[in-house]
Amino acid sequence: MRAGTGPRTRGTRSIGPYTVVTRLDTRLPAHTPVSEHRFIARSADGDRTVLLSTPLATVDPQRFMAEADASRYLLGSWVLPATELAAPGDQAWHTRPYVPALPLPVALALHGGPLPERTVRAVAVALAENLAVTHGQNLTHAGLCPSAVLLAADGPRLTCFGAARAATPDGAPRREVPGLDPGSLPPEQVAGGRPRPLGDVYALGATLAYAATGYTMPEQEELPAGLRSPIARCLSRDPALRPQLSELIKDLTGRAQPGTPSGFTVPTPTDTLLGPGWLPARLVAAIVHQAASVLAAETRTPQHPVRTHGSAPSPDAVPRHS
Template sequence: MPVPDTGTSARGTRQIGPYTVVTRFDAGVPAQTPVPEHRFIARSADGDRTVLLSRPVAGVDPRRFMTEADTSRYLLGSWVLPAVELAAPGEPPWHARPYLPALPLPVALTVHGGPLPEPTVRALAVALAENLVVMHGQNLAHAGLCPSAVLVAADGPRLTCFGAVRAATPDGVARQEAPGLDPGSLPPEQGAGGQPRPLGDVYALGATLAYAATGHTMPEREELPPALRSIVTRCLSRDPAHRPQLLDIIKELTGCHQPDALGGFAPPTRADAFLGPGWLPARIAAAIVHQSASVLAAETRVREKPAWPSDGAPSPAPVSHHSH
């Protein structure tokens, strides 16, 4: 089946900080799906570092965007992809993460040809819930979880777009129409201007899992796979008090009720047990491999021909996802 070409160049973008843009990262995301950040795959001048580079969408306060990026540098957990480098003071805002071959969740559904299998959604759910537990243990709310914020890599998902809700609009201001935010993933209390809190992340997790399982964030209950129907429906409760706790979500999804010494769960029930070989459908796995190879080839070509065209437009090598 045809798959999206995510190699559309960032027209007019030649350099962001010390990095040269290779390609846009989100070009394959469906047009109707909001993305909280403009993301690019870029490389350093010496070709030694490849990064996933983010800039704020139009309308986002650059100071809040950079504050959230700075906070993300201290996030813990196996399934988070925090910023490691920030724009210098006085530069246009950007931050960079190490490049990891991965597809935004909406692109993964397009490559697969529809909603993901229930075991894949369950694996996503456990991994994301585990990382949110760690984040909340740091007294932080993600405040930006949505389908586009989840990157699907070969070894498991990664959380990005940390703090998108806080960056888009300050507390006390309605956010339903705020730039870059996915209205279907936005907890009602945060949409009304409320402060992001952990139970808001539970709502956003439910919306993201609903998207993975059905292709949209607000499905009818009957559209959800029976094994996920109850937990996702409870996550999407408009009343935060009626949403489940993350540890209860993990218990229900893994069938484990025996905590370990740290209050978590015994190692066999952690997300790793769900993320072994075959956790991803074959087309998605092949597209991730192809992306990695294409980025490497694109970098080689750019290094061999570093000059930009005379009209000022960049000519990054295309990077596309193909299924096999």
């Protein structure tokens, strides 16, 4: 391929002022629930590349946009809040900053199975730290599941804020709701209960279990010995038995030192956990390849933008690389 050339898109369409480059989730394993349609898109002037999301056909666009609006105020290093929202009355969409990254299920597929314990531990601490910040803002994420986690070269990113609230109002059962991962929903939310912080702890446990085994609800003996206790506690059906995030972080970053008093721990900083080698080389290569492909992709702004007023773009609106 000559320098300056790249994948040429065919049948390119736009969403709002953005031209779609590709879907983010094209390589997801079959039947993996994703709570929103996610695209990598570019501004008309070519200067900005973003992650752009639209609601599933089963989701009320107004609830979807309300959650996107609330996510703009999220703080923390490991979350991707919405930065731009569609105007009222237009097709529902919002954008986040583009970070070259792989959805967690794609990462497992490319790796050929569960991720190394070091990787899972690093993801666990980073997400737990960010959820603690979110809860400190009096917010509940209510959307954490394997597909909501993106793995970038410098650490994970959390997306899909408010997916459970957007999918169905509180009080309505959430069992088998399209787009929601049933294994990541805490029992109280499945029954229609209002999402609360300890529900995020359950969802975190299910997501880490998936990263470590390929399943959101594995048998305890399938979990790595070093992660078995904290993940099992997160997955307690009784919210009162789930750990506080501060406890979980201490469990994951503290390690008893020989010759020190019983119970004494030395914390391991997150930046050490996310240091060189935290992510398998094959995944780093895939992230680099994604970044290069997106940078080289040629897009053209269509003459007739798609405007579906809240519905997701049809499959033929998604460009395919030739």
